[in-house]
Amino acid sequence: MTGTRLDVLAIGDAIVDVIAHVDEDFLVEERLVKGSMQVLDAEGAKRLYSKMPQAKETSGGSAANTMAGVAALGGRAGFVGQIADDQLGDIFAHDIRALGVEFRTAPLKGGLPTGRCLIVVTPDAQRTMNTFRGAAHELTVAALDGEQIRDSAILYLEAYLWRSKGPRAAMDDAMRIAHQAGRKVAFTLSDIACIAPHRAEMMAMIEAGAIDLLFANENEICELADLADRDSAVAAIQGKVPLLVVTCGADGALAIERGRRVEVPIARIGRPVVDTTGAGDLFAAGFLVGQARDRDLEQSLRIGAVAAAEVISHVGARPEAGLRELVEKL
Amino acid sequence: MTGTRLDVLAIGDAIVDVIAHVDEDFLVEERLVKGSMQVLDAEGAKRLYSKMPQAKETSGGSAANTMAGVAALGGRAGFVGQIADDQLGDIFAHDIRALGVEFRTAPLKGGLPTGRCLIVVTPDAQRTMNTFRGAAHELTVAALDGEQIRDSAILYLEAYLWRSKGPRAAMDDAMRIAHQAGRKVAFTLSDIACIAPHRAEMMAMIEAGAIDLLFANENEICELADLADRDSAVAAIQGKVPLLVVTCGADGALAIERGRRVEVPIARIGRPVVDTTGAGDLFAAGFLVGQARDRDLEQSLRIGAVAAAEVISHVGARPEAGLRELVEKL
Numbered sequence: 275m276t277g278t279r280l281d282v283l284a285i286g287d288a289i290v291d292v293i294a295h296v297d298e299d300f301l302v303e304e305r306l307v308k309g310s311m312q313v314l315d316a317e318g319a320k321r322l323y324s325k326m327p328q329a330k331e332t333s334g335g336s337a338a339n340t341m342a343g344v345a346a347l348g349g350r351a352g353f354v355g356q357i358a359d360d361q362l363g364d365i366f367a368h369d370i371r372a373l374g375v376e377f378r379t380a381p382l383k384g385g386l387p388t389g390r391c392l393i394v395v396t397p398d399a400q401r402t403m404n405t406f407r408g409a410a411h412e413l414t415v416a417a418l419d420g421e422q423i424r425d426s427a428i429l430y431l432e433a434y435l436w437r438s439k440g441p442r443a444a445m446d447d448a449m450r451i452a453h454q455a456g457r458k459v460a461f462t463l464s465d466i467a468c469i470a471p472h473r474a475e476m477m478a479m480i481e482a483g484a485i486d487l488l489f490a491n492e493n494e495i496c497e498l499a500d501l502a503d504r505d506s507a508v509a510a511i512q513g514k515v516p517l518l519v520v521t522c523g524a525d526g527a528l529a530i531e532r533g534r535r536v537e538v539p540i541a542r543i544g545r546p547v548v549d550t551t552g553a554g555d556l557f558a559a560g561f562l563v564g565q566a567r568d569r570d571l572e573q574s575l576r577i578g579a580v581a582a583a584e585v586i587s588h589v590g591a592r593p594e595a596g597l598r599e600l601v602e603k604l
Numbered sequence: 605m606t607g608t609r610l611d612v613l614a615i616g617d618a619i620v621d622v623i624a625h626v627d628e629d630f631l632v633e634e635r636l637v638k639g640s641m642q643v644l645d646a647e648g649a650k651r652l653y654s655k656m657p658q659a660k661e662t663s664g665g666s667a668a669n670t671m672a673g674v675a676a677l678g679g680r681a682g683f684v685g686q687i688a689d690d691q692l693g694d695i696f697a698h699d700i701r702a703l704g705v706e707f708r709t710a711p712l713k714g715g716l717p718t719g720r721c722l723i724v725v726t727p728d729a730q731r732t733m734n735t736f737r738g739a740a741h742e743l744t745v746a747a748l749d750g751e752q753i754r755d756s757a758i759l760y761l762e763a764y765l766w767r768s769k770g771p772r773a774a775m776d777d778a779m780r781i782a783h784q785a786g787r788k789v790a791f792t793l794s795d796i797a798c799i800a801p802h803r804a805e806m807m808a809m810i811e812a813g814a815i816d817l818l819f820a821n822e823n824e825i826c827e828l829a830d831l832a833d834r835d836s837a838v839a840a841i842q843g844k845v846p847l848l849v850v851t852c853g854a855d856g857a858l859a860i861e862r863g864r865r866v867e868v869p870i871a872r873i874g875r876p877v878v879d880t881t882g883a884g885d886l887f888a889a890g891f892l893v894g895q896a897r898d899r900d901l902e903q904s905l906r907i908g909a910v911a912a913a914e915v916i917s918h919v920g921a922r923p924e925a926g927l928r929e930l931v932e933k934l
Contacts, residue, residue: 328663328702372658
């Protein structure tokens with residue numbers, strides 16, 4: 275994985291997170307399903323925000339968080355995502371560029387505002403996400419730069435954005451460009467809510483060989499396989515992709531590459547778990563950096579596990595100072 | 605201090621903080637004086653922001669932070685401050701209302717955007733602030749509600765905002781309304797940069813009896829008295845205000861009321877110091893709540909010291925969960 279200008283280029287949601295701490299009663303009163311991600315319209319987002327306590331704002335977006343992690347780990351990352359020409363868009367663009375991630379997508383003028391994700395964190399450190407997509411899902415093929423895609427060893431796509439029509443057309447184009455240039459395509463299943471309504475198209479895409487590296491957590495792989503048991507689900511999918519990576523919560527993570535299976539436990543870095551937002555995003559970042567540096571499967575999984583452990587030790591879905599040092603200890 | 609609908613009503617800067625962690629070299633490269641507050645124009649703010657690393661956004665403003673603290677401690681607080689009709693203004697209004705602070709100031713349309721403060725925190729937990737005031741200093745007399753001022757036991761004003769002409773006219777009016785209704789007026793010196801250019805007017809205001817409770821830190825009281833030594837400065841000012849409260853960094857805090865002097869040490873709550881932003885703001889909050897509940901000088905100082913200790917134990921200038929419990933232990 276050398277010879278390209280970037281290690282990974284992601285296409286994903288350009289979103290600012292609005293994070294507040296709430297008690298369990300808040301989830302009951304607002305009828306929120308703990309740990310889930312739901313999509314809100316502008317009115318629904320306004321209503322929920324009015325009920326939320328004082329919050330902190332940080333740049334987010336699942337694939338964008340992953341690119342932040344890649345850059346924080348010393349990888350060369352790029353991001354394609356649609357912001358609006360507004361203050362939240364300025365914040366998103368500033369933050370991702372400040373991390374050293376290449377971000378060139380022009381802001382959308384006169385349309386929807388920049389997307390945001392209202393995240394409530396309960397005392398058990400679980401996050402419940404409520405997304406107003408805004409400009410993020412207005413992404414079109416016009417946002418793509420073929421040269422940038424060809425210059426990236428891995429193209430990384432998220433199902434959160436893939437499930438919308440316009441963005442999916444852009445992703446289809448990007449996958450074709452990447453494969454024509456001999457690059458790899460990675461895809462994350464994002465959330466169970468992204469899978470069931472699109473299972474047939476998603477399976478067709480996978481079976482057509484469009485995906486070289488599939489990321490899932492245990493719920494998502496079960497949802498994709500439409501099976502209740504994790505091992506059965508992994509068995510059903512592993513033959514359909516060259517490399518399958520599954521995070522299994524407290525059970526750690528596993529990777530299966532052309533029949534060879536490797537497992538690692540979760541990483542312990544001696545810090546309490548504060549906010550689980552971003553765990554999967556940062557796991558993917560660590561794994562991708564490992565792959566970009568030609569580490570083997572086990573080493574790549576371990577880097578992912580440490581990056582996930584770091585991000586859940588503080589509020590917010592992006593790595594803080596010291597992630598690289600943690601990984602270098604490995 | 606009973607019989608009024610609110611305990612404290614503040615007039616201050618409506619500002620959103622943009623907080624990033626930097627190393628010492630960043631201060632050198634950007635020629636920033638550690639621990640200071642400087643005012644930037646829109647261009648200067650844009651330039652500095654472009655150099656800053658990824659940041660977190662939280663509502664701020666010195667007097668607004670103090671009202672957040674008053675509310676978090678169970679006091680009844682109100683705030684008057686100028687936001688714009690934009691996303692940062694929405695964030696500011698949401699956060700202060702979510703804390704239970706009464707906030708009615710109408711957003712400014714078509715003018716400057718909502719103000720922000722670019723805060724860089726060095727590894728020694730010191731904060732260096734760079735403020736683009738934006739709409740905040742467009743506050744005028746029209747923003748005042750006489751009934752709200754008369755309904756508040758204490759009117760709390762900050763020098764950060766007072767030094768601008770329009771806001772000062774509003775504050776002059778508010779002080780007159782408060783005193784006519786038999787209410788107390790409190791004033792914080794905010795920062796040494798607010799004092800020297802306005803020392804004569806500030807002293808004239810104090811000597812005219814406009815201020816009942818003056819808050820300062822040790823540098824500010826020296827600057828106001830134009831004396832290098834803290835004890836000499838306190839001695840020079842204490843006879844000019846009914847109640848003088850001075851925070852002295854690691855030496856704790858003191859209050860002098862009509863000749864009676866009380867001192868308390870800093871509070872230790874068993875948490876490391878992470879970010880000193882908001883220490884003075886929250887000290888004032890604790891002291892004001894103590895006064896509103898008819899606690900004596902020593903108790904009021906101790907509540908202030910605990911509130912300050914809590915806010916410096918995490919990133920951001922507003923209290924987090926558990927402040928009230930910490931104070932109830934006293």
